[in-house]
Amino acid sequence: MNEKLKQFQKLLKKENIQAFCVLDNDSIRYLTDFFFYSSGDAYLLITQTKAYCFTKKMYAGDLKRKAPYLTLVDSLDIEDVCKKASKFKNKAFDSTLAPYIQGTTLAESGFKTLPNFLEQAQDVKTQSELKLITKACHISASAFKIFQKQLKAGMTEKQGAALLESIMQKLGGQGLAFDTILAFGENTANPHHHNSDRKLKQNEPVLVDFGCRYKGYCSDITRSWWYGSKVSKEWQKLFDLMKDTHDYCATLAKDKVKATTLDNAARDFMDKAGSYSKAFIHSLGHGLGLKIHQKPYLSPKSQDLLKNNSVFTIEPGVYYDGKFGIRYEDTFVLTPKGAKILTK
C-alpha cells in the first residue's frame, strides 16, 4: 500500500476516526499518487484498514494497475459514500476542502467536520516525497544557472520566462509549480508582477521567482541580481541585507519552533540594519509539497510549528514602488541538524 496512505490511516487510528471522506483532487493525488483528470472524478472513503475509491468506469483499468490497494466502487453519488460509511460512528471530512453541496450531504449523514485536517496531514513529508521535492528543486536550481547566462538585454519579460521554463522542461521538469514571475527594472517592485513585453536594459535589476514540478511535487526559488556592471549601491546594500536575513532565519529553524519566530526574526533583523521591515510587505515563507502553498505558513499570524521533514521556503524581500524590489528565496527541508537548502 502507498506509504502516505498508511501514514494517514495511522493518523486516523490516533485520532480515533473510523472513516474519512476525501473529496478534493489534490488530497486524492497525495494519498494515492494517482492523477485524476479533474476534480469530482473520484472520492475516497478511507477507513483504518481499507481505502474505497468511488470513480468512473474509465479509470478502472489504470487504477487496478497503479493503485491495486484501492477498492473500486463504480459510482460518483455521494449518497453511496454515505451508505458505505453507515456502519461507522466516528467519521469525518475536511470542511475546508469539501465543496458545500457534497459536504452538506455528508454532514447530514453524520460525518463530522474537521477543518484543515488534510493539510495538516501533509505537513511532514515521507522519504519518497522528499526525494521528489529534492529532484524538482535540483532541476530548478540548475535551470537558473543556464538561464542567467542566456538572459540578454533586449529580451522581454515574457520571452525570458518562456526561456527559463523550457530549460526546466529540458532538464526533466514536469510542468510548473506556478506561473513564472520575471520582472525587469521598476517592475521588480511588485512582488506579484505579471510578465509584460518590457525589454531588459543594461544596468537594471532583475527578479525571477519560479519553480518546476516533478511528479506533481513543487520547487520554489527567487533570485534577484543586477544586470550590467554599474550596480547601484543602494540596491547592493539591500540585496546583501536580504541574503543575510535569509541565511540568519534559516539558522533559527528547529523542530517544534513556532513559524512566527522566524517571521518576527526576519523583521527584527531588517530593522536593526535600519527600519527596512516596512518595505517587507509579505510573509517570510510557506510550506510546499503537491501544492505550492501549504502548511507551515511562516507569517506574522501563523499558528503553525516547524517540524522535522517539513518543507518550506524562506523568502525575505523589500519593495520600493517605482524603483525596485529584491527578494531572495530558497526551498528548505528541516532535518534534525537544522534547515537544509534544497534549491542549489
Next chain:
Amino acid sequence: MRINTTKLKNLRNLLKKNKLEGLIITDFTDTKYFLGDFFHEDESVLLITLKQIIVFSRSLYENSFKSKYKEALFISEDKNRPAALVKEAKKLNLKKLAFDENKELYSAGKLYLKAGFKESSSLISLLRTTKTEEELKLMRKATQISMQAYKNIQKYVKVGITEIELKRKLEDEMNRLGGQGYSFELMVSFGANTANPHHLCDNTKLTNNTAVLFDWGAKYQEYCADMTRCFWFGPKAPKEYKTILSIVKYAHDEVVKKAKIKMSGAQIDNISRSIIEKAGYGKYFTHRTGHGIGMQDHELSDISQINEDKILENYCFSVEPGIYLEGKYGVRWEDCFYMTKRGIKQIK
C-alpha cells in the same frame, strides 16, 4: 483595465431574474472570467452586486489592483475573506446574496448561510456556457495555434523518440506560435498506452508499427483548445485498428451532421454511441461523447448519457468518440464545436 461589460451585464440580468442583490464568487476560473489574469488561486473572493464590484484579497495586492481596476472596490483581508465579506454585506445592508453550492467550500458556505445568504446552483457556470463572440474568437485562435503546432512537429515522430520528448516538442511549438499554457496535461501515447483514455506520458519509446495518439490543446488568453488525432505508425496497420478508427471517425462525422440546436446532451451522445454499439464495440467506448469547453477544458454542457439539458446557441463542446481495446490499442477522434441555429460548427 475595464472589467468585461458584456459579461457583467449578463450576470446582472441573471441576478435580477433570480431576485438576487448579488453573487459571491470564489472559484478561481470564475474570478478570472470577470477580472482576467490578476490573482493566483485561492487568494480572492469577489462580490458582484447589482451596482458594485467588491474584491476581498491579500493586502499585498492593494496598490497594483487599485491602479489596474478603477471600477472595483478593493478590501484588504489576509485571513478570513468570507468573514470580511459577511461584515461588508452587513454594512451595505445587502441581504439577498447567493453563493454557488457546487463551488463554495463547506466551511465558507456554512458561514454564508448563517448570515442569511442562500445557495444557488451553477449561476456562473451557466453564464459561462454561452460563449460571447469575443470568447469564440479566442477559442479559434487557441485551436489554430494547436493544430499548426501539431502539423509542425510531425517531423519528430520517429522511431526512438519517447512520449515525454514528443510531448515537449509539441508544447514548445505551441508556445513558439503564441500559445499561453496548456488546456490540460497533454497526452502523447504509443502502443498499448493508447488504450488508456487518460494516459500520463512516460518514457515509452516509439517503435515501428505502433498505434500513436495525441490529445492536446493550447490556451490563448485563458481559453482552451482540445483535439485528438491518432494514427498507425508504420506500414502494417492491423485490420482491426483500421476498422475501429473508421468507426470512430464515422461516429464523429455523424454527430457533426446530425446534432441540432435544442437536442439534449444525451440525444447528441446517442448519435455516436448507437453507431459504435451497432458496430459491436459499445462496451469499449468507456466515456462520454464530449464535454463543455471554454476557460476550462471541462465545463457544463456535457455530451453524455446523463445530461438531459438542451444544448443551446453558442454552447461549446468537444465531440470525441473513442474505442479502447485494453492491452492492444485505442482510438479517439476529437474536435470542438459550438451550437448555432443551423447545427453545430467547428471551432477552427
